[in-house]
Amino acid sequence: MLSINNLSYFLGDRALYHEASLHIKPKDKIGLIGLNGTGKSTLLRLIVGEYQPDEGDIQKSNDCSIGFLNQDLLSYQTDDSILAVAMSAFADALKVQHEIDKVLKQMETNYEDKLVDKLTKLQERFEALEGYTLQSRAEEILEGIGFSTADLQRPLREFSGGWRMRVMLAKLLLEQPSLLMLDEPTNHLDLPSIQWIENYLKTYEGAVIVVSHDRQFLNNTITKTVEVSGGQLTMYNGNYKFYLEEKELRNELQKNAFDNQQQKIKQTEQFIQRFKAKATKARQVQSRIKALERMEKVDEVVEENATVNFQFNFQQKSGRHVVMLEDVAKSYGDLEILQQSYGNIERGDKVALIGANGKGKSTLLRIIAGSEPISGERKIGHNVNFGFYAQHQLEALNTENEILDELKQLGTGKGEQELRGVLGCFLFRDEEVFKKIKVLSGGEKSRVALAKTLISESNFLLLDEPTNHLDMQSVNILIQALQQYEGTFVVVSHDRHFVSQIANKIWYIEDKELKEYPGTYEEYTWWKEKQEAEKPKEQASAPKEKKKDNKKPKTDNTADKEIKRLKREIEVIEESITKLEQKISDIEAQLSDPSVYDDADKAAELTKTHESSNLELKQLNQQWEQLVEQIEE
Numbered sequence: 001m002l003s004i005n006n007l008s009y010f011l012g013d014r015a016l017y018h019e020a021s022l023h024i025k026p027k028d029k030i031g032l033i034g035l036n037g038t039g040k041s042t043l044l045r046l047i048v049g050e051y052q053p054d055e056g057d058i059q060k061s062n063d064c065s066i067g068f069l070n071q072d073l074l075s076y077q078t079d080d081s082i083l084a085v086a087m088s089a090f091a092d093a094l095k096v097q098h099e100i101d102k103v104l105k106q107m108e109t110n111y112e113d114k115l116v117d118k119l120t121k122l123q124e125r126f127e128a129l130e131g132y133t134l135q136s137r138a139e140e141i142l143e144g145i146g147f148s149t150a151d152l153q154r155p156l157r158e159f160s161g162g163w164r165m166r167v168m169l170a171k172l173l174l175e176q177p178s179l180l181m182l183d184e185p186t187n188h189l190d191l192p193s194i195q196w197i198e199n200y201l202k203t204y205e206g207a208v209i210v211v212s213h214d215r216q217f218l219n220n221t222i223t224k225t226v227e228v229s230g231g232q233l234t235m236y237n238g239n240y241k242f243y244l245e246e247k248e249l250r251n252e253l254q255k256n257a258f259d260n261q262q263q264k265i266k267q268t269e270q271f272i273q274r275f276k277a278k279a280t281k282a283r284q285v286q287s288r289i290k291a292l293e294r295m296e297k298v299d300e301v302v303e304e305n306a307t308v309n310f311q312f313n314f315q316q317k318s319g320r321h322v323v324m325l326e327d328v329a330k331s332y333g334d335l336e337i338l339q340q341s342y343g344n345i346e347r348g349d350k351v352a353l354i355g356a357n358g359k360g361k362s363t364l365l366r367i368i369a370g371s372e373p374i375s376g377e378r379k380i381g382h383n384v385n386f387g388f389y390a391q392h393q394l395e396a397l398n399t400e401n402e403i404l405d406e407l408k409q410l411g412t413g414k415g416e417q418e419l420r421g422v423l424g425c426f427l428f429r430d431e432e433v434f435k436k437i438k439v440l441s442g443g444e445k446s447r448v449a450l451a452k453t454l455i456s457e458s459n460f461l462l463l464d465e466p467t468n469h470l471d472m473q474s475v476n477i478l479i480q481a482l483q484q485y486e487g488t489f490v491v492v493s494h495d496r497h498f499v500s501q502i503a504n505k506i507w508y509i510e511d512k513e514l515k516e517y518p519g520t521y522e523e524y525t526w527w528k529e530k531q532e533a534e535k536p537k538e539q540a541s542a543p544k545e546k547k548k549d550n551k552k553p554k555t556d557n558t559a560d561k562e563i564k565r566l567k568r569e570i571e572v573i574e575e576s577i578t579k580l581e582q583k584i585s586d587i588e589a590q591l592s593d594p595s596v597y598d599d600a601d602k603a604a605e606l607t608k609t610h611e612s613s614n615l616e617l618k619q620l621n622q623q624w625e626q627l628v629e630q631i632e633e
Contacts, residue, residue, distance in 0.1 A: 001026050001061050001207060002047065002179060004233070008055035009039070009046060016042060018231035019056065026178065028207045031218040031240060034228035036443050036471040040211045043228065044068060044181050047209075067177035069185060073168040074161040082159070082167045083152040086138045089174035093129040096122055141170045144196040145189065146357060162188035173200065182210045186217050187468055190357040191494045197221075213472050215240050216496040230299075251301045258298045268292055314487065318347050318459045319382030322488050323368055325514070328376035330363060337363050341376075341514035343507065345460075350482070351490040352503035352521060359509040361492045362390075365462050368490060387458030389466055394445045399438035403428055403448055406437060410452060419455075425477060426451045442469040454481055461489035467498050496521065518626075523619050566631050573624045580617050584610065 002024040009017045016039040024030065032040050045051045047058060048068045060066075078085060087094065103119045126132070142152060145166050156164055165188040172180060186194050198220045201208055212218055218225070218240040225236040225243035236243040268288050275281035325343040329336075337360035345351060345368075353361050366372035369388055370380070397406060407419045414422075423433050426447040437445065446469045453461065467475050475498055482489065482502045490507075493499050499506075499521045506517040506524040517524040587610045590596055597603045 001064050003059045004047075004056070005059065006056035007046070007053050007058065009042065009051070010054050015231050017053075017233075020231060020233045021056075022226060022233045022235065024179065024207055024209070026207055027205065029201065029204075029221060029223045030207070030209045031222035031225045031243075032209055032211045032228060033218070033225060033240070033243070033472070035473060036441065038228040040228050041070070041183050043233075044070070044183055044209065044211065047179075047181065064179055065175075065177040066179045066181065067172040067175050068181045068183075069165075069169055069172055070183045071165075074165055076164060076168065077157045079155045079157055081153045082142060082147065082156050082170075083135070083138060085156050085167050086142055086170040086174060087134060089138075089171045090129070090131075090134050093126060093131040093134055096126045096129065097131060100126060138170070138174055141173055141200075142167070144193070144200070145170060146193045166193070169197075176204075176206060178206045180204065180206055180208045182208070182212075184211055184213070186212055186214045186494070189494065191354055191496070192356045194494060213467070213470060213475060214495055214497070215472065254298065255301045258300050261295075261298045265292065265295070314385075314459045315457055316383045316385075316459070318384045318488065320347050321345075321379075321381040322347055322349070322384055322460055323381065324377075324379040325367070326377040326379070328367065328374050328378065328514075330360070330367065330372065330374050336512055338367075338374075338509070338514065339512045341512075343514050343516065345488060345490065347381075347488055348486075349488050349490075350502055350504045351507055352499040352505070353490055353492045353507045354494070354499065354521075355508045355510075360512075361509065362464055364507075364509070364514065365390075365464055365490065365492055369462055384460050385458045387453050387456045387461045388464075389450060389453040389462070390464035391468065394442070394449050397437045397445060397448060399436070401437050402434045403437065403440075404433040406448060407452060407455065410456060414455065422451055422455055425481070427474065427477070443471060443474065446470055447474055450478060454485075459487040461485070461487065461491075463489060463491040463493075465492055465494075467493055467495045519619075519622055522615075523622065526619055527623065563631055566627050570624060570627050570631075573620055573627070577617065577620050577624065580613060580620065584613050584617065587613065 004020065004022040004024075006019045006021060007017050008015060008019055032043065034040055042051065046053060048066055080088075100119065100122045103115055103122060107115050107119070130137075139149075139152060143149065147163075147166070156167055159167070169182075169185060185197065189197065194214070194217060198217060201210075201221045208221070210218070210221065220239075222239050223237075225238065225240055227234045227236065227243070227247070236246050238246065268291065272285050272288055276285050322345045323343075324345075325341060328338055328341045328343075330338040353364060355361060363372060367374055367378065369386060370378065398409075401409070403423060404416065404419060407414075407422065408416075420433055423429075428435075428444075428447070437448065440448065446466070450466060453463070466478060470478065475495070479498060479501045482491075491499075491502065503521055504519070506519070506521060508515055508517075517527065519527075587606055591603075591606055591610065596606065
């Protein structure tokens with residue numbers, strides 16, 4: 001369908017691509033990955049024809065249509081409704097609809113046979129273009145990516161850049177090009193919308209190339225991974241998880257080949273040095289010199305997954321209770337965000353605040369910080385020192401400062417060498433620390449702002465979408481830094497891999513009320529999926545009741561029924577726990593038998609089952625504790 005042949009493209013004297021090749025087949029689902037600055041977005045623009053190759057070519061089949069979602073679309077504005085903008089994808093059908101309307105207008109006063117015949121043909125054409133389902137399809141996609149039904153008739157101009165980007169994404173999906181190219185689509189989507197797009201792309205009939213730093217999104221949508229590195233395009237026939245495993249194997253083989261070659265070079269050079277003055281060995285010496293010159297050098301493996309050891313310094317620890325929210329409510333005019341909400345953050349909590357956009361996550365973060373007026377009470381614990389990171393922190397950077405000076409001005413008392421070490425952790429090395437802020441990319445500015453937040457000696461951090469604009473290596477560094485952080489934090493993020501690595505408690509807003517799951521993101525999703533699976537059963541077995549205010553005490557009769565239901569659930573869980581404990585015991589007995597390890601595959605499978613069973617047991621025990629607490633309440 002599309003073929004990239006010996007592509008070379010230069011930025012000044014630097015070769016962004018050098019004789020790179022790639023072949024894209026119909027229905028390929030490709031993830032384009034690589035460090036920031038390696039040329040991923042440039043490749044998409046080369047494919048679409050915005051840029052021209054310096055050498056080589058890009059060939060497309062005649063039936064290859066391309067749809068390209070890129071960051072430039074953020075600035076597009078119009079007074080048309082978002083539904084109309086999305087439906088502009090159906091240009092041919094809309095043109096036929098316009099002709100039908102004209103004919104119908106004429107027929108109000110002139111009912112000639114030729115007009116009836118024309119109308120019939122136009123309607124047949126309209127039906128062939130699936131014209132009668134266009135609006136419902138457009139509405140389904142717009143609502144799938146987060147718009148409410150009431151939003152659909154609002155002008156595009158009224159929406160922020162991120163929401164306008166969603167409209168352009170909907171338009172592209174409706175166009176159904178044979179090659180769909182998406183440049184960082186998840187940057188402007190919340191978690192429910194990301195999951196909707198994932199499901200859509202899985203069944204998309206055309207080919208897809210997606211640039212993304214969201215590894216779980218990649219794992220769930222792509223079947224091939226193309227790595228951009230060293231001016232080359234390297235294909236891996238699997239998703240991002242497969243790529244990591246395969247890359248590790250390739251790196252190991254390359255390292256062994258490099259070490260072997262270096263040893264051979266060393267031995268050859270020693271031979272040349274030893275015998276170059278002996279006439280009797282002249283021929284052998286010259287032969288080895290020529291062999292060295294002809295030798296195709298194996299590149300040394302470059303380790304891209306940096307490991308950091310970030311030292312946090314607190315002048316003082318906070319008290320046990322960091323922030324307490326009691327009966328908190330928040331509204332903007334008639335728009336109610338929170339009502340009668342409670343929350344307690346204790347020292348050492350690593351809270352991830354997740355959910356759909358528009359539910360009030362960023363508002364809640366500002367409430368915790370004390371910058372948002374509320375009704376109710378917000379209590380701050382003893383010795384709590386706040387550090388706040390949000391996207392507006394990027395604008396607060398002094399653009400005339402060098403990176404190193406920007407950190408010095410925090411007044412933390414850290415010396416230049418220590419600050420350079422911190423910046424090294426965030427991939428600013430050597431002379432890069434003297435770059436001016438104004439020449440940095442969005443991702444680089446994010447890293448500077450994050451570094452400032454993390455060295456501020458705060459024992460309580462509030463982080464609003466910290467992974468936006470960061471590449472995978474930078475996200476990995478932030479994960480390591482937060483895993484080493486001994487204070488408390490609340491983070492808003494839609495990056496599921498990031499959240500799964502750093503959180504020990506999940507907060508979400510549901511029905512305008514703050515709710516908490518006391519566990520990791522992996523455990524939360526397991527619990528949530530189980531709840532969703534049980535919903536249809538509950539709805540089928542019970543009549544729909546009017547929502548009750550859960551702050552009011554229940555009647556004795558209602559409470560008795562609720563307790564019986566909870567006890568039945570506990571019995572089911574206890575039975576599952578007993579079976580699972582027996583299963584774990586049986587596995588442990590097998591693993592204690594030395595003969596099991598004669599079969600490496602069987603031993604690995606038993607170990608894997610043992611780990612997953614223990615995780616399931618932990619989740620069941622947590623669920624059991626929650627049900628017991630509900631009965632006590």
